[in-house]
Amino acid sequence: MSTLEIKDLQVQVNTEDGPIEILKGVTLTINSGETHAIMGPNGSGKSTLAYSIAGHPRYEVTGGTVTLDGEDVLTMSVDERARAGLFLAMQYPVEVPGVSVSNFLRTAKTAIDGEAPKLRTWVKDVNGALEKMNLDTTFSQRSVNEGFSGGEKKRHEIAQLDLLDPKVAILDETDSGLDIDALKVVSDGVNRFRERDNKGVLLITHYTRILRYIQPDHVHVFVAGKVAESGGPELAEELEANGYDRFLKAVTAG
Amino acid sequence: MSAAAISDALEQVHVESHLHPEPTFDLEAHPVPTGREEVWRFTPLKRLRGLLEDVPSVETLEWKESLPAGVTLTRFSTEDAIALGGTAPFDRLGALAVKNAGGALVLDIPSDTEVDEPVRLLLHGTALDATVWGHLVVRIGTHSKATVVVEHSGSTTYNAFTTVLVGDGAHLDLVHVNDWADDAVHAEQINARVGRDATLRQFEFTLGGDLVRTSTNVDYAGPGGTAELFGLYFADAGQHFEHRLFVDHTAPKTVSNVVYKGALQGEKAHTVWVGNVLIRKVAEGIETYEENRNLILTEGCHADSIPNLEIETGEIAGAGHASAVGRFDDEQLFYLRSRGIEEKEARKLVVRGFFDDLIRKVTIPDLAEKLSGQVEEELKRHVLAELS
Numbered sequence: 001m002s003t004l005e006i007k008d009l010q011v012q013v014n015t016e017d018g019p020i021e022i023l024k025g026v027t028l029t030i031n032s033g034e035t036h037a038i039m040g041p042n043g044s045g046k047s048t049l050a051y052s053i054a055g056h057p058r059y060e061v062t063g064g065t066v067t068l069d070g071e072d073v074l075t076m077s078v079d080e081r082a083r084a085g086l087f088l089a090m091q092y093p094v095e096v097p098g099v100s101v102s103n104f105l106r107t108a109k110t111a112i113d114g115e116a117p118k119l120r121t122w123v124k125d126v127n128g129a130l131e132k133m134n135l136d137t138t139f140s141q142r143s144v145n146e147g148f149s150g151g152e153k154k155r156h157e158i159a160q161l162d163l164l165d166p167k168v169a170i171l172d173e174t175d176s177g178l179d180i181d182a183l184k185v186v187s188d189g190v191n192r193f194r195e196r197d198n199k200g201v202l203l204i205t206h207y208t209r210i211l212r213y214i215q216p217d218h219v220h221v222f223v224a225g226k227v228a229e230s231g232g233p234e235l236a237e238e239l240e241a242n243g244y245d246r247f248l249k250a251v252t253a254g
Numbered sequence: 255m256s257a258a259a260i261s262d263a264l265e266q267v268h269v270e271s272h273l274h275p276e277p278t279f280d281l282e283a284h285p286v287p288t289g290r291e292e293v294w295r296f297t298p299l300k301r302l303r304g305l306l307e308d309v310p311s312v313e314t315l316e317w318k319e320s321l322p323a324g325v326t327l328t329r330f331s332t333e334d335a336i337a338l339g340g341t342a343p344f345d346r347l348g349a350l351a352v353k354n355a356g357g358a359l360v361l362d363i364p365s366d367t368e369v370d371e372p373v374r375l376l377l378h379g380t381a382l383d384a385t386v387w388g389h390l391v392v393r394i395g396t397h398s399k400a401t402v403v404v405e406h407s408g409s410t411t412y413n414a415f416t417t418v419l420v421g422d423g424a425h426l427d428l429v430h431v432n433d434w435a436d437d438a439v440h441a442e443q444i445n446a447r448v449g450r451d452a453t454l455r456q457f458e459f460t461l462g463g464d465l466v467r468t469s470t471n472v473d474y475a476g477p478g479g480t481a482e483l484f485g486l487y488f489a490d491a492g493q494h495f496e497h498r499l500f501v502d503h504t505a506p507k508t509v510s511n512v513v514y515k516g517a518l519q520g521e522k523a524h525t526v527w528v529g530n531v532l533i534r535k536v537a538e539g540i541e542t543y544e545e546n547r548n549l550i551l552t553e554g555c556h557a558d559s560i561p562n563l564e565i566e567t568g569e570i571a572g573a574g575h576a577s578a579v580g581r582f583d584d585e586q587l588f589y590l591r592s593r594g595i596e597e598k599e600a601r602k603l604v605v606r607g608f609f610d611d612l613i614r615k616v617t618i619p620d621l622a623e624k625l626s627g628q629v630e631e632e633l634k635r636h637v638l639a640e641l642s
Contacts, residue, residue, distance in 0.1 A: 054592050057584065082594035094589035098607025107603065108593035143607070144589075164593065 002032040002069055002085065002167040002198055004053075010063035011045075011052045022048045024225035025064065030168060032198035035214065037236065039205055040222030041244045046204045047091060049222075050172040054088040055081050068168065083112055085167030089157040089174050095145040101156070102126065102140035105163060112164055129162040132192070134185050151182040158189035168200040169193060175210035187213030208240040223247045277342040277445075281308065281353055284346035293345060296526040296558055298494055301465045303411045303439050304385060306346055310354050313384040315377040315410060322371040325400070326362045335360060335391050340417035341445040344471060344500075348443035351415035355389035361402065365395030365421060372401040372429075372618055379410025379438055388414030388442075392428065396421035396449065401618065402428050409435040418446035418454065422476065425453045429621065433628070434463035436493075442468045448508070450476025457616060458485040458514075460495045461628050469498035474505040483512045485527075486612045486625070488632045489555070491520025499544070500530040503537035512544035515612055517605060517632070518555035529575065530562045538569040548579040549608050551601075605633055 011023035022045045030036050040046045052059045053066055055078040066073040068084055076084060096104065105126055110116045117125070127137045133155040145153055154174055161169055171190065175183055191214060193199055203214060211219075211233070219235040220227045221244070228247045229235065275293075276283070286306055287294040299306065319327055330338075335358035343349040352358075363369060379386070394400055398421065406412075420426050434440060440463050448454050460466050472481045487495045501510040516525045529544040548557035561575040582604065590600035609629055616622040 056588055077597070078588060078591040079594050079596050079600075082592055088592050090589070090592075094583075094585045096586050096590065096604065096607055098610030099603050104590070104593075104603070107595055107599065108590075111594035111596060111599070160593065 002200060004030040004086075004168045004200055004202070005067045006053070006064070007066075008064040009049070009052065009061065009066060011048055011059050011061050013048075013058055014060060019060070021062075022059075022225050023052065026226055028202075028220065028227065030200040030202055032167065032200045034218065035194060035201040035203060035216045036218045036220060037203045037205060037211060037216035038220050038222050039208070039236065039239055041248065042206065044222045045225040046206075046222050047172055050088055050170045050202075050204055053081075053170060054078065054086065079111065082166070087161055087164060087166035087169045089154075089161060089169065089171045091173040091176060093145045093153045093157055095143070097143050097146050099144050100141055101144055104144045105140070105160065108160070108164060125163060129159040132162065133159045133189055135159065150177040151179065154178060154186055155182065155189075158186050161193055162189060165196070167198065168202065170202045170204070172204045173206060174203075175205055175207060183210060184213060190214050208236050211236045221247050224251045275344060277344050279336065279342045279349060279352055281346070281349045284343070284349050287346065293498070296496055297467055298465065301439065301494065302441065305411060305413045305439065305441055306350070308350060308353070309385060311385045311387060312356070313381070313386045315379050315386055315388070315408075315412065318376040318378070320371075320374040322369050322373060324364060324367050325369060325373050328360050328362065330358045330360045330391070332357055332389065335389060335417070338391055338393060338417070338419060340391070340419055340447050341471060341473060343415060343443055343445070344469065345443065347413055347441045347467075348415045348445075351387050351413045351443070352389050354387040355415070356387075358389035358391050360391040360393060363394040363398050363400045365398055367395065367398045367400070369398070369400040372403050375402070375404045377404065377406050379406075379408035379412060379434070382409050382411060382437060384411070386410055386412045388412060390414060390416045391419065392416065392426070393419040394421055394424045394426045397423040399425045400427070402426065403431065403618065403621065404429065405431040405433065406440065407433050407435070409437050411439045413441040414443075416442060416444045418444060420446065420448045420452045420454045420479075422449035423451050424449060425455075427455045427457070427617070429457040429616070429618075430459065430468075431621075431625075432458070432460040432463060432466050432468075434466070436462060436464060438463040440466045440468075444468065444470045446470065446472045446481070448472060448474045448479035448481050451478035453480040453482070455482045455615075456484065458487075458497060459625055460485070460487040460497070461632065463493065463495070465494045467494075467496040467498070469500070471500040471502070472510065473502040474508045477505045477507045479505065480509040481511070483510070483514075484612055484615060485514035486609055487514070487516040487525055488629060489516065489518045489523040489525050490632065490635060492522050494524045494526075496526040498526075498528045498530075501532070501542065501544075503531070503533045503540045503542065506537055507539045508537060509540065510542045510544070513612065514546045515548070515609060516546075516557060517549045517551055517608065518557055519551040519632070519635075521554040523555040524557075526558045528560045528562070530564070531573070531575075532564045533566055533570060533573065535566040538567055539571055541571040542573045544575045546577045547608070549605065550579065550581045551605070602630070602633060605629065
């Protein structure tokens with residue numbers, strides 16, 4: 001049983017024109033076995049939430065707490081957070097020229113487990129994870145994300161999710177830029193992860209489309225740096241029908 | 255193409271290039287530089303320890319050679335060595351080396367010979383107090399194939415002129431490893447002539463020394479020749495590594511591909527890369543690409559990167575260049591670390607990856623291994639040490 005607990009999280013970025021407050025007190029609890037969808041318009045701070053939890057240096061936490069099973073996540077370094085069991089599937093995965101997927105995956109797995117994976121089973125595991133994502137096994141010889149299509153990048157992220165097996169996965173707009181076939185492959189991958197014991201998922205998305213394939217237990221509407229409303233899957237249906245207008249108006253009025 | 259035909263071709267399309275004075279063995283034609291000239295402005299002349307002065311010396315480096323069957327290393331008089339052909343020195347350093355070396359060593363790979371084992375020349379410097387002049391000719395006959403490795407080590411003040419003659423249809427891999435002690439000074443001019451349909455693949459790995467300045471100048475004795483010039487350098491605090499390249503497309507349908515990559519770490523590490531390409535009027539249908547990338551690993555380093563392309567004919571297959579000086583990419587590090595990889599390990603991966611394509615091109619397994627090991631050692635010295 002794992003719990004990612006975000007309490008009153010406040011985050012700013014520092015720009016040339018001074019700091020800009022982006023997250024204005026976010027409170028969310030993700031228990032294992034639960035999938036939470038965060039939906040919001042562009043610029044609402046959804047991605048900032050994801051990157052702040054992962055520890056990206058661009059974002060400065062000015063208030064609030066984030067804990068994973070009671071451990072203070074915010075005092076951990078980026079890699080410590082990953083080793084503690086957090087995983088962020090990025091919207092724009094970064095190219096690392098000259099570092100092969102296979103070398104990258106082995107290094108990451110070794111770091112997270114604290115020991116090198118057994119060679120015999122590892123090769124099989126990697127090939128299996130790639131195949132499930134419709135990625136050719138020669139894929140592992142390519143440089144990380146270099147020259148990958150948008151779809152390949154996303155499928156590679158989910159293959160990592162499969163292999164690294166975190167406690168909580170944060171998926172930042174994993175659905176963006178995917179055609180329907182790729183979306184199904186990626187969603188199947190996420191669903192396989194959810195079926196494992198004690199896994200939590202925080203699914204960040206702009207569109208309701210992916211929620212047809214990955215059924216959330218909880219839906220949160222994110223507007224202007226905080227959760228504007230929380231509910232069940234029916235909230236996603238309302239957004240599908242009416243869009244974000246109601247929530248945006250509420251914020252402007254307030 | 256005969257020697258006369260080449261010189262005709264060169265004369266007919268005489269190009270005024272301020273970057274490349276007329277090549278000549280005549281020392282008088284190469285005045286002592288002031289340091290303000292384009293070709294000298296990056297080089298800290300004082301740190302050349304007198305290499306620009308015309309002072310004879312009988313000192314030599316310690317030579318150990320491993321010559322596979324059929325390959326010979328013979329002493330030639332200066333005149334006889336010059337008579338073998340090749341372009342004369344472009345600058346004073348080259349002219350001084352020829353004048354004062356007291357003859358040349360000629361490495362000969364005869365025609366129609368495939369040498370499987372690499373030819374290895376290990377040159378070791380044992381003293382700093384005297385200047386060592388060197389004159390070397392590497393000659394590979396028509397339709398032969400060989401790999402020649404020149405490894406430099408130790409402490410010295412060394413200036414060499416090397417002529418490389420690649421026969422028609424031949425393939426030469428020429429590897430220079432400049433792994434000097436921290437106090438060594440090394441200048442070298444490598445003038446290569448690539449025969450018709452021949453291939454020269456040159457590698458330069460500069461990893462140690464107080465000051466290393468090499469200039470590689472390539473031209474073509476006939477159409478269809480290919481020159482691939484690859485380099486890797488890793489400069490530490492206070493080191494000055496300068497690599498100058500000039501590819502003179504003197505014949506049609508020739509190809510040049512230049513890729514140099516460098517990493518810098520530590521206070522006042524300085525690297526210079528100058529890549530000049532001249533496409534002469536006669537050089538129709540040629541293809542050229544040059545690339546230099548620098549990775550700045552710590553504060554206080556400086557990388558100069560200057561590509562120049564002079565085009566006398568538009569009838570070419572392709573010409574391009576890329577040059578970049580960058581720091582560690584925070585996004586790359588974040589990505590790797592977000593997968594649990596510690597910062598040290600992430601930095602290692604990024605640097606290894608940066609050099610990976612160059613090291614992969616080295617086909618001698620033990621050398622490739624040694625080079626990646628040395629890159630790792632370099633990293634331990636500074637970038638990783640700071641983090642621990």
